[in-house]
Amino acid sequence: xxxxxxxxxxxxxxxxxxxxxxxxxxxxxxxxxxxxxxxxxxxxxxxxxxxxxxxxxxxxxxxxxxxxxxxxxxxxxxxxxxxxxxxxxxxxxxxxxxxxxxxxxxxxxxxxxxxxxxxxxxxxxxxxxxxxxxxxxxxxxxxxxxxxxxxxxxxxxxxxxxxxxxxxxxxxxxxxxxxxxxxxxxxxxxxxxxxxxxxxxxxxxxxxxxxxxxxxxxxxx
Amino acid sequence: xxxxxxxxxxxxxxxxxxxxxxxxxxxxxxxxxxxxxxxxxxxxxxxxxxxxxxxxxxxxxxxxxxxxxxxxxxxxxxxxxxxxxxxxxxxxxxxxxxxxxxxxxxxxxxxxxxxxxxxxxxxxxxxxxxxxxxxxxxxxxxxxxxxxxxxxxxxxxxxxxxxxxxxxxxxxxxxxxxxxxxxxxxxxxxxxxxxxxxxxxxxxxxxxxxxxxxxxxxxxx
Amino acid sequence: xxxxxxxxxxxxxxxxxxxxxxxxxxxxxxxxxxxxxxxxxxxxxxxxxxxxxxxxxxxxxxxxxxxxxxxxxxxxxxxxxxxxxxxxxxxxxxxxxxxxxxxxxxxxxxxxxxxxxxxxxxxxxxxxxxxxxxxxxxxxxxxxxxxxxxxxxxxxxxxxxxxxxxxxxxxxxxxxxxxxxxxxxxxxxxxxxxxxxxxxxxxxxxxxxxxxxxxxxxxxx
Amino acid sequence: xxxxxxxxxxxxxxxxxxxxxxxxxxxxxxxxxxxxxxxxxxxxxxxxxxxxxxxxxxxxxxxxxxxxxxxxxxxxxxxxxxxxxxxxxxxxxxxxxxxxxxxxxxxxxxxxxxxxxxxxxxxxxxxxxxxxxxxxxxxxxxxxxxxxxxxxxxxxxxxxxxxxxxxxxxxxxxxxxxxxxxxxxxxxxxxxxxxxxxxxxxxxxxxxxxxxxxxxxxxxx
DNA sequence: ACTTAAACGAGACGGTACGTCGAGTCTTACC
DNA sequence: GGTAAGACTCGACGTACCGTCTCGTTTAAGT
Numbered sequence: 007x008x009x010x011x012x013x014x015x016x017x018x019x020x021x022x023x024x025x026x027x028x029x030x031x032x033x034x035x036x037x038x039x040x041x042x043x044x045x046x047x048x049x050x051x052x053x054x055x056x057x058x059x060x061x062x063x064x065x066x067x068x069x070x071x072x073x074x075x076x077x078x079x080x081x082x083x084x085x086x087x088x089x090x091x092x093x094x095x096x097x098x099x100x101x102x103x104x105x106x107x108x109x110x111x112x113x114x115x116x117x118x119x120x121x122x123x124x125x126x127x128x129x130x131x132x133x134x135x136x137x138x139x140x141x142x143x144x145x146x147x148x149x150x151x152x153x154x155x156x157x158x159x160x161x162x163x164x165x166x167x168x169x170x171x172x173x174x175x176x177x178x179x180x181x182x183x184x185x186x187x188x189x190x191x192x193x194x195x196x197x198x199x200x201x202x203x204x205x206x207x208x209x210x211x212x213x214x215x216x217x218x219x220x221x222x223x224x225x226x227x
Numbered sequence: 228x229x230x231x232x233x234x235x236x237x238x239x240x241x242x243x244x245x246x247x248x249x250x251x252x253x254x255x256x257x258x259x260x261x262x263x264x265x266x267x268x269x270x271x272x273x274x275x276x277x278x279x280x281x282x283x284x285x286x287x288x289x290x291x292x293x294x295x296x297x298x299x300x301x302x303x304x305x306x307x308x309x310x311x312x313x314x315x316x317x318x319x320x321x322x323x324x325x326x327x328x329x330x331x332x333x334x335x336x337x338x339x340x341x342x343x344x345x346x347x348x349x350x351x352x353x354x355x356x357x358x359x360x361x362x363x364x365x366x367x368x369x370x371x372x373x374x375x376x377x378x379x380x381x382x383x384x385x386x387x388x389x390x391x392x393x394x395x396x397x398x399x400x401x402x403x404x405x406x407x408x409x410x411x412x413x414x415x416x417x418x419x420x421x422x423x424x425x426x427x428x429x430x431x432x433x434x435x436x437x438x439x440x441x442x443x444x445x446x447x448x
Numbered sequence: 449x450x451x452x453x454x455x456x457x458x459x460x461x462x463x464x465x466x467x468x469x470x471x472x473x474x475x476x477x478x479x480x481x482x483x484x485x486x487x488x489x490x491x492x493x494x495x496x497x498x499x500x501x502x503x504x505x506x507x508x509x510x511x512x513x514x515x516x517x518x519x520x521x522x523x524x525x526x527x528x529x530x531x532x533x534x535x536x537x538x539x540x541x542x543x544x545x546x547x548x549x550x551x552x553x554x555x556x557x558x559x560x561x562x563x564x565x566x567x568x569x570x571x572x573x574x575x576x577x578x579x580x581x582x583x584x585x586x587x588x589x590x591x592x593x594x595x596x597x598x599x600x601x602x603x604x605x606x607x608x609x610x611x612x613x614x615x616x617x618x619x620x621x622x623x624x625x626x627x628x629x630x631x632x633x634x635x636x637x638x639x640x641x642x643x644x645x646x647x648x649x650x651x652x653x654x655x656x657x658x659x660x661x662x663x664x665x666x667x668x669x
Numbered sequence: 670x671x672x673x674x675x676x677x678x679x680x681x682x683x684x685x686x687x688x689x690x691x692x693x694x695x696x697x698x699x700x701x702x703x704x705x706x707x708x709x710x711x712x713x714x715x716x717x718x719x720x721x722x723x724x725x726x727x728x729x730x731x732x733x734x735x736x737x738x739x740x741x742x743x744x745x746x747x748x749x750x751x752x753x754x755x756x757x758x759x760x761x762x763x764x765x766x767x768x769x770x771x772x773x774x775x776x777x778x779x780x781x782x783x784x785x786x787x788x789x790x791x792x793x794x795x796x797x798x799x800x801x802x803x804x805x806x807x808x809x810x811x812x813x814x815x816x817x818x819x820x821x822x823x824x825x826x827x828x829x830x831x832x833x834x835x836x837x838x839x840x841x842x843x844x845x846x847x848x849x850x851x852x853x854x855x856x857x858x859x860x861x862x863x864x865x866x867x868x869x870x871x872x873x874x875x876x877x878x879x880x881x882x883x884x885x886x887x888x889x890x
Numbered sequence: 891a892c893t894t895a896a897a898c899g900a901g902a903c904g905g906t907a908c909g910t911c912g913a914g915t916c917t918t919a920c921c
Numbered sequence: 922g923g924t925a926a927g928a929c930t931c932g933a934c935g936t937a938c939c940g941t942c943t944c945g946t947t948t949a950a951g952t
Contacts, residue, residue: 024923046364050912061925066914111447135363142419143267143360152421160422177443183423184413184432185441191416192408198363198419200373201381201412202404211405219440220401220409226332245902245944271933282904287935466918466928488806492907503930508909553889581806584798584861585709594863602864622883625865626874629855630883633864634847637854640805640861642815643823644846653847661882662848664840668774687897687949713938724899729940 020067032058033065034079038133041076046136073140073147076133080155104166110175111213113166118189118209125197125204138198163190188216241288253279254286255300259354262297267357272296294361294368297354301376325387331396332434334387339410339430346418346425359419384411409437462509474500475507476521480575483518488578493517515582515589518575522597546608552617553655555608560631560651567639567646580640605632630658683730695721696728697742701796704739709799736803736810739796743818767829773838774876776829781852781872788860788867801861826853851879 036057040049051072055062069075104117124130137155141148167182176185192212196204257278261270272293276283290296325338345351358376362369388403397406413433417425478499482491493514497504511517546559566572579597583590609624618627634654638646699720703712714735718725732738767780787793800818804811830845839848855875859867 021922026924029924051914052912055925059925061923061927062914063916063926064924067923110442138420139360139364142356142363145421148421156420156422175443176441180436180441181432184429185436187413187416187423188409188433188436188441191412191422192405194420195408195412195415199359199377199415200366200369201377202408208405211402212409214446215401215406215409215440216437217440217442218446219436219438220397220406221331221438222395222398225435225439242901245900247903250903272935273933276904280904282902282906283935284905284937285903288902463927466926468929471929493909494907497930501930503928503932504909505911505931506929509928552884577805580862581802584805585802587863590863598862598864616885618883619885622878623874626855626871627878627883629858629865630851630875630878633854633858634850636862637850637857641801641819641857642808642811643819643854644850650847653844654851656888657843657848657851657882658879659882659884660888661878661880662839662843662851663773663880664837667877667881684896687895689898689948692898714940715938718899722899724897724901725940726900726942727898730897 025068026064029058029060029064030068031082032060033075034082036060037072037075037079038083041133041136042129045132046072046076046139071147073137073144074150076137076140077151077155080133080137084155103162106166106169108173110170111217114189114213114217115210117163117166118193118213119206121190121193122204122206122209125193135198160186160190185216189213246289247285250279250281250285251289252303253281254296255303257281258293258296258300262354262357263350266353267293267297267360292368294358294365297358297361298368298372298376301354301358305376324383327387327390329394331391332438335410335434335438336431338384338387339414339434340427342411342414343425343427343430346414356419381407381411406437410434467510468506471500471502471506472510473524474502475517476524478502479514479517479521480525483575483578484571487574488514488518488581513589515579515586516592518579518582519589519593519597522575522579526597545604548608548611550615552612553659556631556655556659557652559605559608560635560655561648563632563635564646564648564651567635577640602628602632627658631655688731689727692721692723692727693731694745695723696738697745699723700735700738700742704796704799705792708795709735709739709802734810736800736807737813739800739803740810740814740818743796743800747818767825769829769832771836773833774880777852777876777880778873780826780829781856781876782869784853784856785867785869785872788856798861823849823853848879852876 033054036054037049040053040057049072051062051065054060054072054075055065065075069078105113107113125134137151141151141156163186164182167176167185170176171178171180171182176182189212193204193209196202196208202208254275257275258270261274261278270293272283272286275281275293275296276286286296290299326334328334346355358372362372362377384407385403388397388406391397392399392401392403397403410433414425414430417423417429423429475496478496479491482495482499491514493504493507496502496514496517497507507517511520547555549555567576579593583593583598605628606624609618609627612618613620613622613624618624631654635646635651638644638650644650696717699717700712703716703720712735714725714728717723717735717738718728728738732741768776770776788797800814804814804819826849827845830839830848833839834841834843834845839845852875856867856872859865859871865871
């Protein structure tokens with residue numbers, strides 16, 4: 007049931023059974039709070055430790071870097087959200103996947119709009135950007151970031167599109183992972199790089215253009 | 228016509244007329260070399276100064292941060308490339324814009340493939356990622372980064388698409404900036420976040436899907 | 449008995465119980481060595497730290513300035529000398545005070561000669577001058593310098609003179625601290641300001657003149 | 670015959686005939702003002718130049734260090750004082766020497782008291798201490814300091830004492846330079862090292878003790 | 891009066907050290 | 922053995938001045 011695998015130990019793996027749950031949570035809380043208040047670069051390990059009422063060594067024992075702390079803090083939030091959602095709905099959305107009402111266009115617009123709303127959540131913004139930036143700059147970190155945080159979200163889209171393809175709503179020769187990028191990447195870039203406004207109208211246009219094409223002429227051949 | 232005003236002075240603006248061109252170039256070279264060799268985070272202002280054979284104050288006098296140095300180094304490269312290109316071709320590509328042979332699909336594939344090749348250029352990689360990461364994390368920096376480096380490149384796409392629209396190749400009601408994202412953002416995200424392979428086949432698929440849509444059914448209404 | 453209070457803390461006083469004795473001695477040694485080798489002004493905190501194999505912060509944690517380090521280095525030497533002397537002689541000189549053979553003139557000549565020899569000790573010269581100079585220039589520092597280093601030495605003279613007065617060797621109305629200056633200040637000035645040769649003959653003359661006066665005529669009244 | 674030679678040039682001796690008198694005075698004024706306001710160590714060459722409205726190079730051209738500037742500023746003050754005094758009195762004091770009324774004791778008390786008053790002049794204090802401190806720490810500088818500033822003042826005492834000796838007021842075998850120290854050095858040390866109060870009563874006692882001795886017994890032999 | 895070369899103000903430059911901050915390691919005392 | 926606390930070594934930060942080096946601009950001498 008519980009996670010007994012050690013993560014990122016330094017010398018001799020610490021005994022995670024004796025780990026202080028209290029400190030772990032305090033560290034997550036302190037890290038997220040500080041990043042929200044003073045920004046990621048000015049958030050220091052020392053600052054997190056002091057705010058959490060924890061020794062520095064306790065952080066270094068269990069994590070390899072500030073970025074790792076932040077990522078696990080995020081994963082922890084996800085987990086809690088999932089648990090909370092599970093209480094409300096018998097079968098949580100994040101487990102089932104994206105809604106499938108049979109109307110692909112409507113479903114996609116709905117989900118993209120929701121994604122945009124989530125990206126614009128101010129509590130979410132600062133730490134999420136920090137995490138993304140770390141991933142851009144640091145290949146090694148990116149790998150963990152992608153597999154543990156980013157991909158699970160993207161796969162929901164891929165799955166929904168694959169389902170649509172099987173239902174005959176999407177052309178058979180289309181690669182679902184590429185198709186997924188047509189919807190998701192523009193959102194990602196507008197969020198990451200401020201290349202334009204990120205609103206519901208944008209989501210709707212993306213869905214229309216991607217589904218039916220922008221060309222005024224039929225495909226060659 | 229172009230911007231000759233001095234930028235980013237500290238206390239009492241230094242006299243840019245007396246600025247040492249020699250030092251400026253040495254600093255760009257040192258910064259790019261170090262970022263390539265040891266990575267952006269381990270590249271320090273002190274390291275750049277030492278490598279460039281320059282006093283630290285000379286860097287702090289003209290730039291506000293490591294990121295600013297890097298950005299201007301990039302702009303400087305762009306300028307030099309433009310100058311070099313101008314010698315070869317009477318009318319440089321970057322001024323004219325993207326190629327317009329009349330065949331939109333072919334043109335787009337060509338340009339996207341070239342963009343991908345450029346993104347994968349190993350000399351380009353490390354500093355460009357550093358710059359992008361800095362932009363993701365730091366809104367203030369992002370603004371300059373976007374207007375001075377990112378947007379000029381994106382606008383070439385927008386312009387080409389607008390031309391296609393005027394030529395009747397793209398539906399009239401399509402927003403060219405949104406259309407542009409269908410091609411460019413997937414590349415951006417795959418490069419920034421390693422969400423999938425970034426190759427010529429990918430570029431081709433993107434163009435096909437975006438131009439003609441992925442839907443197996445006609446648009447509603 | 450001795451001074452166990454912590455001194456000169458910066459922000460939140462560091463815990464002197466956990467202080468590294470090893471580093472403290474290394475810092476004293478490095479400071480004295482550097483001052484001897486390259487002189488006081490060219491001796492830097494960074495240099496001391498590097499030579500002592502110590503972080504700069506360790507110096508800044510426990511001392512407020514280069515001068516304070518030097519003074520404590522001196523006090524440390526004094527302490528060690530006292531300890532060493534205590535091993536040789538059951539009752540150390542510095543505790544007993546100046547010799548009192550009953551012959552004031554001889555005693556004073558002996559002690560002044562010894563003082564001159566000590567002042568001319570080459571190991572002693574550079575750091576002692578630096579300390580004195582710092583005291584001349586800086587009133588705040590002077591206070592500590594005087595009470596902790598200078599006065600204890602001077603008081604030995606005052607005490608000896610007071611004893612002589614009680615023995616009837618010195619006129620009753622003479623102020624011993626002023627009398628002390630007649631012997632000590634000329635030495636001090638010749639050492640500090642090079643106003644003349646500083647040798648045993650000088651000491652002898654001082655004693656004779658001060659004890660019996662330079663006037664060829666009797667006192668008025 | 671007179672000294673028109675340039676002093677302390679750097680590379681090729683500057684032409685002192687073309688020297689700007691205006692700048693020279695401005696530099697003296699700025700140096701003394703700054704030392705009075707913020708203290709000697711925090712007074713910088715750059716600060717003096719800025720305050721004097723002068724280029725740094727103008728200082729480096731004519732002086733070798735901050736201390737040299739200060740010393741010449743002092744000599745300049747002396748000169749001006751001498752000139753001012755010369756206007757009042759036909760034969761200036763500093764040229765004639767100390768007063769010689771025939772009563773040695775009274776003369777010495779008068780002059781020592783005047784010296785003490787001068788030492789305690791607040792305008793005089795900060796720069797004079799700085800100069801003295803520099804002399805203590807730096808042998809090379811000390812030499813100039815002594816010959817040009819200190820000794821001329823001390824010689825007045827020596828001369829007066831020699832005159833007294835010739836008049837039969839002081840024993841024939843007494844060395845006047847040593848005798849001089851009995852009066853002057855205690856003042857110097859109390860001023861330099863704060864070893865006790867420096868007032869008129871102290872001056873009086875010094876004169877009495879030095880003239881007639883502190884011993885209660887006659888000289889041996 | 892005109893020419894010309896040096897001194898001048900200004901300040902950018904390559905450097906060194908400052909005093910501070912934080913990283914990551916290590917030690918001590920507690921539980 | 923994990924923990925809170927914090928001293929330690931190390932290295933970079935951004936600042937302040939150093940002393941040197943151009944730059945024009947006065948300015949005084951010598952034509």
